[in-house]
Amino acid sequence: MTNFQRGPYPATRMRRTRRHDWARRMVAENQLSASNLIWPLFVFDGQGRQRIDSLPGVDRLGTDQIQLEVERAVELGIAAIAIFPATDPSLKTEDAAEAINPDNLVCRTVRQVKQAFGDSIGLICDVALDPYSSHGQDGLVQDGYVVNDETIPVLQQQAIVQAQAGCDIIAPSDMMDGRIGAIRKSLDASGFTEVQIMSYAAKYASAFYGPFRDAVGSSGNLAGGSKATYQQSPTQSDEALHEVALDLAEGADSVMVKPGMPYLDIVRRVKDTFAVPTYAYQVSGEYAMISAAAQNGWLDRKACVMESLMAFRRAGADGVLTYFAPEAAQWIRESESQS
Ligand SMILES: NCc1[nH]cc(CCC(=O)O)c1CC(=O)O
Numbered sequence: 001m002t003n004f005q006r007g008p009y010p011a012t013r014m015r016r017t018r019r020h021d022w023a024r025r026m027v028a029e030n031q032l033s034a035s036n037l038i039w040p041l042f043v044f045d046g047q048g049r050q051r052i053d054s055l056p057g058v059d060r061l062g063t064d065q066i067q068l069e070v071e072r073a074v075e076l077g078i079a080a081i082a083i084f085p086a087t088d089p090s091l092k093t094e095d096a097a098e099a100i101n102p103d104n105l106v107c108r109t110v111r112q113v114k115q116a117f118g119d120s121i122g123l124i125c126d127v128a129l130d131p132y133s134s135h136g137q138d139g140l141v142q143d144g145y146v147v148n149d150e151t152i153p154v155l156q157q158q159a160i161v162q163a164q165a166g167c168d169i170i171a172p173s174d175m176m177d178g179r180i181g182a183i184r185k186s187l188d189a190s191g192f193t194e195v196q197i198m199s200y201a202a203k204y205a206s207a208f209y210g211p212f213r214d215a216v217g218s219s220g221n222l223a224g225g226s227k228a229t230y231q232q233s234p235t236q237s238d239e240a241l242h243e244v245a246l247d248l249a250e251g252a253d254s255v256m257v258k259p260g261m262p263y264l265d266i267v268r269r270v271k272d273t274f275a276v277p278t279y280a281y282q283v284s285g286e287y288a289m290i291s292a293a294a295q296n297g298w299l300d301r302k303a304c305v306m307e308s309l310m311a312f313r314r315a316g317a318d319g320v321l322t323y324f325a326p327e328a329a330q331w332i333r334e335s336e337s338q339s
């Protein structure tokens with residue numbers, strides 16, 4: 001804002017531009033469209049759907065269901081989907097070897113979706129070991145500590161098998177130091193120069209991930225263990241800028257702040273400082289809060305979802321990963337056809 005001042009009341013009446021719906025739309029500074037939405041989906045090895053108690057309305061999807069849901073996403077104009085696996089517990093090991101199996105659930109799902117939908121929607125895959133490790137940590141564990149440098153080659157290989165399957169955007173969510181540069185190097189060396197990296201650059205050690213861990217079945221494995229030695233402390237703000245700067249220097253195409261609503265200050269600082277494509281993740285706990293309150297009749301689901309998504313846009317996010325994506329896209333469509 002400049003130091004320009006409007007004349008005082010009564011010459012200026014701020015309410016004039018708020019009087020009618022058309023007038024409010026005319027002055028709207030921020031917009032939300034389906035292109036701003038990324039939909040995270042959980043898959044399992046089987047058919048049908050599995051309910052997730054802590055994420056009411058979000059199901060794990062079997063092979064037959066993923067097809068239907070992606071079709072819906074494409075039809076609604078959602079930009080991209082992010083695929084997360086609920087790995088069979090028998091496949092979880094100390095070294096998370098299933099993460100680099102070219103025929104693991106994520107890779108099979110990516111192949112299936114790519115074959116059916118081609119480039120009509122973007123496919124994002126997480127790079128981190130937690131859906132595959134018996135300890136539920138994102139990296140390898142040695143003497144009770146999540147080790148950085150030993151984890152990186154596994155993450156590189158995980159990125160390669162996902163790119164080979166047809167993933168468009170590799171999204172490392174593990175918060176190891178140096179993994180963006182290492183993954184970029186491996187992708188390029190394997191001929192995947194066009195595969196993007198969306199870095200979970202400023203990811204906080206948050207209690208709001210609880211329902212996600214139920215969804216991928218890692219909460220039991222983690223068993224109260226903490227990710228505080230690699231994810232950022234909620235006390236940190238400047239540090240997030242340092243994290244983002246490093247990931248951009250290492251070759252990230254876009255960056256993410258996570259969680260979302262409690263960290264909108266970080267979204268704004270990142271966007272203002274770097275002016276790169278910036279995403280925010282409205283995480284599982286945020287979904288659960290709004291859903292639970294709405295189920296109780298305490299909040300209006302649609303109004304609160306749309307307000308929360310606009311808040312991300314206002315804070316500077318180019319897009320939002322949200323479990324509300326298909327509902328929100330549908331509501332956006334309905335409001336456009338009405339006006
Ligand atoms: N590294 C895995 C990962 N990728 C996305 C989420 C959380 C997403 C959500 O809560 O919706 C997590 C959980 C975690 O770091 O423990």
Ligand SMILES: [Mg+2]
Pocket residue numbers: 175176177178201243246247
């Ligand atoms: Mg980092």
